[in-house]
Amino acid sequence: MNRETPDLITTSAGLERLTAILEAAPVVAVDSEMDSFYCYREKICLVQFSTENADYLVDALRLDLSPLGRVFDDPERVAVFHAGENDIPYFRHQYGFGFRRLFDTYLAARVLGYPQCGLAGLLETHFQVSLDKKFQMADWRIRPLPADMAEYARMDTRYLLRLREVLLSELREAGRLAEAESEFRRAAAAVWTEKTFDPDGWIRLKGARKAPARAKGCLRSLYAWREGEASRRDLPAFRILPDHLLVTLATSPPEDLQALREIARHPTLETCGPAILEALHEGRALGKVPTPLSRGRSDEMLTREQESAFRSLRTWRNRSCAERGVEPDRVIPNRIL
Structure with a gap:
């Protein structure tokens, strides 16, 4: 797979050139690396973009990426993520990005009922590509960025455009494209929330x-x-x-x-x-401290009638997900039941 792999973009001029390149691309793969294992207030440190021919890395610690916002505000351009709900809130919070058209390979795989929806599993299944996850917990604040970390980051977006084509075809064939697009719109609307402390x-x-x-x-x-x-x-x-x-x-x-x-x-x-x-x-x-209730749980027991209704609903849900070949929470999660 012959691709261009430009050096890490660290200047405003480089960012301007990249913006022009991305504006000419109808589909762009996007990912980010953050410092969540090293900072209390996590932030984006590195951003990866892939087009049909090249993989780009942008130093988010040195550059304000706000100018790229217009790239993804274009309703004609598709942004391809894998599990974008992990990244989109931070793009929105730090740079004001809005993603008008989104395709999420993780969500697409879930709608299709894949047993393994992680990127590594999908790439192995479709392209016989093995992802090395040794930098999964790396410190992405390190500069200069080591060459092996840079290549690791590029791999997270390099195959997303091809993977989208495969999953898009499968969604159409299964008649589940509309369902997936509904999930994509939900993910695109994800917002950042400030970290709050729960004393319990x-x-x-x-x-x-x-x-x-x-x-x-x-x-x-x-x-x-x-x-x-x-x-x-x-x-x-x-x-x-x-x-x-x-x-x-x-x-x-x-x-x-x-x-x-x-x-x-x-x-x-x-x-x-x-x-x-x-x-x-x-x-x-403090003396004797009462044990807090688990979140999402009630201190009231279900009545017999409620328990019976819950079991019936769960049986229907499990039968439906088995027929569709998807995980139970794709039909309806327990908390809603």
């Missing part, structure tokens, strides 16, 4: 429900402290303290710095020891 989120940590009652106040307090520290230092919460260490500290709270540092070798225990001990002290002062 500690209950979702592994082991939290089984923790003794006396530990739950400490766990709640530690969980809130970690979030604040993560926001202050612009780091993901797990890089401040991993979940399992929060549960360990809450279950067997140390009394002093020496005891704290004996629990585990972790840099945060060294640098933030007094703050952690203070959070544990505040947690003990």
Whole structure:
């Protein structure tokens, strides 16, 4: 597959040239790489575009990509994503992009009932191409961008236009194109929402429900402290303290710095020891903390009539999805049932 692979675009002049190229292309593949494993407030670091003949990389840390907005506001141009709902909110939030026409290969595969809808599986199935995912959790802020990371990024869009053609044909043949287009419009409308902190989120940590009652106040307090520290230092919460260490500290709270540092070798225990001990002290002062209800669950049990109706609806749903060869939530998810 002979393709052009220009160097990383880092200048306004380069971005202008790319804009002209994309405006001449009827279909453009798009993807992005973010710093979600390294920052509390994640952002786009690198953007990939592929046309029929070339793959382009744009340095989103150095350039304002807003001028590209007019490319995707054109109703005659199709933007092709794979799982675009992960990217579109950030394009809209950071650059004001609107995607007037979208084709999402992930959503198309789901509508068609593919057992594996990930990009790696689809490329292997249709083109016998193997994707190396070793940079899936890479730090995309690194500059200069290493050549192997650049090639990895290009691969995420290189085959999307060909994959679209395959899936588009299958959607038409199956009579499911209108259904898929409805999903594409929904994905194109995805919006960014600011990260909010749920003070009861500690209950979702592994082991939290089984923790003794006396530990739950400490766990709640530690969980809130970690979030604040993560926001202050612009780091993901797990890089401040991993979940399992929060549960360990809450279950067997140390009394002093020496005891704290004996629990585990972790840099945060060294640098933030007094703050952690203070959070544990505040947690003990909370006394008995009630276990929060899981989100989306009600504390009321279904009546017999409601339970019977739910089972009937679920049976109908499961039969329908089996007939269509799709996952159950493609017909209707449990929360709506």
